[in-house]
Amino acid sequence: MGKRVVITKQKIKDSEYMVTALFEDHQMLEVSCESIQENTILGNIYIGRIKRIVKKLDAAFIEISPGQMGYLPLSEAKEPMMVKQCRPGKLTEEDEVVVQVSREAIKTKDPTVSTNIMFKGNALILTTENKKLGISKKLSSEKREYFQSLFADRAMGKESGDFGLIVRTNAVNYTEEQLFAEFREMYEQFSGLKNIYKHRTCYSCLYHAPLSYVANIRDHLSMNLEKIVTDESSVYEALRQTFLKEDIVQKDRLELYQDPALSLSALYGLRSKLEEALRERVWLRSGAYLVISPTEALTVIDVNSGKCIKGKDTDFYLKVNEEAAAEIARQLRLRNISGICIVDFINMDTEDARTRLIHTLKHHLAKDMVPSVFIDFTKLGLAEITRKKIKKPLWEQVAETVF
Numbered sequence: 569m570g571k572r573v574v575i576t577k578q579k580i581k582d583s584e585y586m587v588t589a590l591f592e593d594h595q596m597l598e599v600s601c602e603s604i605q606e607n608t609i610l611g612n613i614y615i616g617r618i619k620r621i622v623k624k625l626d627a628a629f630i631e632i633s634p635g636q637m638g639y640l641p642l643s644e645a646k647e648p649m650m651v652k653q654c655r656p657g658k659l660t661e662e663d664e665v666v667v668q669v670s671r672e673a674i675k676t677k678d679p680t681v682s683t684n685i686m687f688k689g690n691a692l693i694l695t696t697e698n699k700k701l702g703i704s705k706k707l708s709s710e711k712r713e714y715f716q717s718l719f720a721d722r723a724m725g726k727e728s729g730d731f732g733l734i735v736r737t738n739a740v741n742y743t744e745e746q747l748f749a750e751f752r753e754m755y756e757q758f759s760g761l762k763n764i765y766k767h768r769t770c771y772s773c774l775y776h777a778p779l780s781y782v783a784n785i786r787d788h789l790s791m792n793l794e795k796i797v798t799d800e801s802s803v804y805e806a807l808r809q810t811f812l813k814e815d816i817v818q819k820d821r822l823e824l825y826q827d828p829a830l831s832l833s834a835l836y837g838l839r840s841k842l843e844e845a846l847r848e849r850v851w852l853r854s855g856a857y858l859v860i861s862p863t864e865a866l867t868v869i870d871v872n873s874g875k876c877i878k879g880k881d882t883d884f885y886l887k888v889n890e891e892a893a894a895e896i897a898r899q900l901r902l903r904n905i906s907g908i909c910i911v912d913f914i915n916m917d918t919e920d921a922r923t924r925l926i927h928t929l930k931h932h933l934a935k936d937m938v939p940s941v942f943i944d945f946t947k948l949g950l951a952e953i954t955r956k957k958i959k960k961p962l963w964e965q966v967a968e969t970v971f
Contacts, residue, residue, distance in 0.1 A: 570794035575781050575803050576832045577604070578839065580966055586803075587838060588784045596841045598901050601965040602780045609636075609669045610959065611777025613685060613761070615651050617770050618663045628659060630667060630681055633771050638667060638681035646697045648683035651766055664770050666761075672959050674906075675864060680957075685761070687754040690786050690811075691739040691747055694754040695732040704737040711740060718744065731758060782810050787937060799825040799832040845902050846963055852895055856888045860899060862963065866908035869896055873914060886921045889913045890928045896953075897932035900940060904965075906957040910950050929953075 571592045578587045583603060590598040602608060609632075616630035616638060628640045645659060652664035659665070671680035684697035701719055703712045715735045739747060761774055768774065777783065781803060785796060798804050804824040811822070825832045833839060844850075850858040855875030861868045871892040873885075896911060916922055926942060929951070933940040936955070943952035959965075 571788075571792065572795040572797060573785060573788060573793060574832065574836050574838070575796070575798040575800065576838065577800060578833055578842070580842075583966075585966070586781060586800075587833075587842075588781045589836070589838060589841075590788060591836065596836075596845070596902060597898065598904075599842065599845060599962065600780065600784060600904070600959065601842075601962065603965075608672065608777075608780055609679065610672050610780075611669060611688075611783065612773055613666065613668045613775035614638075614681075615664055615765065615768055615770050615772045615774065616667050616681065618659060618661050618665065621659070621661055629678070630665070631771070632667065632669070632681065633773075637678045638669065639678045640667060640681050640683070645683045649685070649696070649762075649765055651768070651770070666765050666774065668775075671957055674957060674960055674964065685758075687757050688783075688786070689736075689750040689754050691736050691742045692750055692754065693734040693736065694751075694758055695734065696758070697732070699730070699732040702732065702734040704735060704739075706737045707735075707740065715739060718747075731755075778810070779806060782806060785811070793821065795821055795823055797823045797825050797832065842966075846966070850895060850899060852888075852891050854888055854891055856892065858892060858895060858899070860903070860905075862905070862961065866910055867905050869899075869909065869911045871911065871913050885914045885916050886924060889916065889921075889925050893925060893929040894932045897929065897936065897940070900933075900953070900955055901936050901938070903962045904938075904959055905961055906938070906955045906959075909953040909955065911953065912950055915949060 571590065574587075574589045574591060576587055578585050578601070580601075583605070585601040585603055588600045588602075589596050614632040616632040618628050618640075619631050619637065620629045621627075621642075622629070626642050628642055628645075630638045630640050632638045642659065645665075648659070649666035650663065651666065652662075654660045654663055665683060666685065667681035667683055668685050669679050670682040673679040684695055686696075687694045701716065703715050707715070719733060719735065733751070742750075757775070765774055778786070785793075785807065796807060798807070801824065804822070807822055825835075827835075848860055850860065851874075852858070855873075857872050857874045859870040859872065861870075871889065873888060892913065899905065900909065913925065916925070922945065929942050933942060933953070938956050938958060940953065940955040943954060945951055
């Protein structure tokens with residue numbers, strides 16, 4: 569079985585969630601649980617009011633709706649779209665500014681907002697502050713040159729210095745006609761925003777981001793999905809309207825599952841896989857295991873040899889660590905662990921073994937669509953990994969409920 573996205577409702581205790589899961593060969597690689605009762609604000613665009621500026625943090629706290637604050641790093645506010653400005657050329661308290669939610673609220677932290685407004689398509693991203701043409705580094709040099717030539721004049725020259733454009737990896741699957749149709753749609757959204765924002769009141773939501781499962785599908789289109797399966801007719805219709813009309817997803821790849829004898833959740837074992845993804849201990853095939861412990865500041869992962877009783881020499885420890893490295897990279901994606909991650913691998917005696925482990929870890933981290941980077945080993949031999957924060961980790965998505 570190739571890569572598939574499964575979208576279905578799952579009841580966890582007294583709460584109902586819309587679960588979007590990515591599978592490959594019956595293994596769940598990623599999962600997102602969105603409460604039916606709560607709407608995510610990630611990607612929404614608001615007119616917010618600056619309530620407080622903290623110089624030590626070089627940040628501003630912006631109220632985007634009554635009682636809802638957002639955190640804005642001032643170093644990233646290059647050319648904000650101002651609705652009301654008390655002091656020209658400088659952001660001050662009580663200013664009103666257009667911001668977009670770029671990261672969900674995580675734990676006790678407010679959501680992060682940005683003045684760099686982005687309109688995301690399936691193949692392109694239009695930006696308002698980074699006014700350059702950027703092309704995915706995952707593309708070959710030949711493809712990068714092709715897209716550079718394609719967009720430099722026909723898109724970037726349209727309104728010189730007005731916006732930036734990012735060509736996503738998935739652009740290789742589109743014709744020129746489809747790419748420019750998507751560009752025109754995003755440019756119209758951008759133009760519409762420019763025309764109205766100065767005439768709207770504070771706390772207005774100027775743009776509602778697509779439904780979370782639509783955004784998830786969009787982000788996974790570059791993975792050559794074999795199937796997109798849902799048993800929810802409303803979800804099926806939303807996906808059909810979004811992707812089929814643009815001829816982005818072939819009709820036979822989008823499936824409305826209808827089998828009263830076996831639910832879609834049961835078919836893919838979603839409940840048991842979610843339970844496993846929330847457990848502290850993760851067993852490896854060798855008999856070793858991981859202990860994953862999230863804290864307020866970071867996530868700690870301990871690698872233990874466990875039931876693995878083969879000859880315990882350097883080669884043995886390297887094989888266990890390499891198996892653990894692959895599983896750790898998978899768990900980071902599956903649980904959506906972000907921020908700082910510290911891993912205590914089993915100690916190894918040689919520098920060559922450590923070099924091989926680093927290579928294995930980097931190889932598996934590179935499979936993640938969310939930027940994940942191995943930093944280094946500390947003097948105490950602990951591996952440092954960082955993963956960009958965008959959405960809540962899995963355990964926080966379902967924090968109010970327990971299986």
